[in-house]
Amino acid sequence: MTGRFELNRRLSDGYFTDTLHTDVLKGLTGRPKSLPPKWFYDARGSELFEEITKLPEYYPTRAEHSILAVRCDEIASATGARTLVELGSGSSRKTRMLLDALLRHGTLESYAALDVSADALREAGDRLCREYPDLKVTGCVTDLDSDLGLPDDAPGPRLVAFLGGTLGNLDGDARPAFYAALRGELRSGDALLLGADLVKDPAVLVPAYDDAQGVTAEFDKNLLRVLNRELGARFDPDAFEHAAVWNEGEERVEMRLRSRIAQTVELPALEAAAEFEAGEEMLTEIAVKFRRESLTAELARAGFGLSHWWTDEEERFALLLAEPVRDGRSPM
Template sequence: MSFESDVRRGLGTKPYRLPPHWFYDELGSRLFDAICLLPWYRITRAERRLLHRAARAMTQATPRPAFVAELGPGNGEKLTLFLEDLGGAPPILLVDISHEALAASAARLAKAGFGRVAAVRGTYEAGLARIARERPRRGSALVLFLGSNVGNFEPPRAARFLRDVRSALEPGDGLLLGADLVKPEKDLLLAYDDPLGVTAAFNRNVLARMNRELGADVDLTSFAHRAVWNAGEGRMEMSLVSRLAQTVRIPGARLDVRFRKGESIFTEASYKYVSADLRVRVEAAGFAARRHFEDRAAGYALTLFTAVNRPR
């Protein structure tokens, strides 16, 4: 799996689509950090508050984890705050496709005094294999999957992924899962098509990345950012819509791509959940929900699951 091969596969046949993890190069990771500061994108602030509550509850109820891993930590801010609240300094494993994200999160953790930090630059799947290998024999492991990253998977892939997480863990290990909930369409549209145009820049950055890394000749202004709520599928959809009929040359992927006016590249799905449904799906993968924290106003939930039986 490489950017080049995913571009060739995703833009080599119609309908055009690109996997969302390619947003996150250095610029994309910083644009995502900027999105988290936008007043219309409430996920980050809501999850930070819920993590604070979760850490307090976890210190009262269970022994501290002997190993902590986060899949897709981004800039590492949430993990650092959570571990400070939790107390102790377990070995930490960071898994992220973005070099920028790993560097930022490792630096933040080190500054906060968390010294035993290892990193996997790669996909979540690569990280899970490493978690299974490095999880200590004594004590429990805790995996964090925050930011509603799970929402980027189509439901069958989400089910497979959750089973893979379960397979990497032992009974009694924890999964702290953040999920954005179904909410009014107008709130979702503002979160994914903000008036400052930061999300549009984040979306278009995948085209800028094709120019930078694959020598493409995309005129960034010739693609419009589109964010729509697909009520039938229960997901926000982001795409890049060609404003004109054009052919884009991508030498690094050995590809010329023709666009009709209005033709689009599907760049990201973000599924929104109903808490009870998500719980059923995660439990079907071999977990049991232990604690649930929800911010009704922001429409966000954080649930602590424990690995129990083998996946069904």
């Protein structure tokens, strides 16, 4: 407890170490190599991502912000939420528009932030407590891949926000599992506010993940520094180059680290080593882009009905409001 901010941990003390070991052994000792993007986000990685959101090439944050600025009061009126729950909240920077709108609407009582980073939750939570002294603010350290951890004791209805296009980090197998877990925790009257980046010209998409200043490259390589610190690994970040590629078939941007040379990287904590051929790539993040028809269909298969779909003026990004469908009835 820090002031009025309450931070809860739903994960065991050794959870992150055990999960990192499992992910690295699975992802780096075979081919093709890959690691989940959650390992980007130590303190330095979080700082770099905040820098990325302000880059001229990185349009998603600005596009989503523009939609929220216009639609936040409509969202508040449509949901009447007494609790706002944010998944993968990070700095909670965009959350203020929703908080302000729900407070203007007269319904909001509490805000619950869920994130993998305790540091990010603590910093954002303390700040929000100062800015909103009458609001109950809680944080929950959890891994959204395995445990959503929605606060079941929070007053309803609850509005669950999953913003920033983070849904795109989940592939076609992981998204149904995520929807099912979320659908299982929602109650009558709850709603889902989902941010989704849309399919567009690769000439716009790719630079958003490979900026001219090299901030995204530094963010990508920070993953190697995390492995060095946590596993005693011996990655040389300069021996890898960052690449962003548009995968047309999967309609997604893929971030990769490409080995400049043939090399063997020791992983002492795992008593293992990762072998890289010259030019071999390690997939570090996917960013799936969506179309309205297919996204609406996959939500429907998971038991969600779309009630609102909003885009920015250039139709680059979508913000949608969905509700759990019961007894075959849609909110539309």
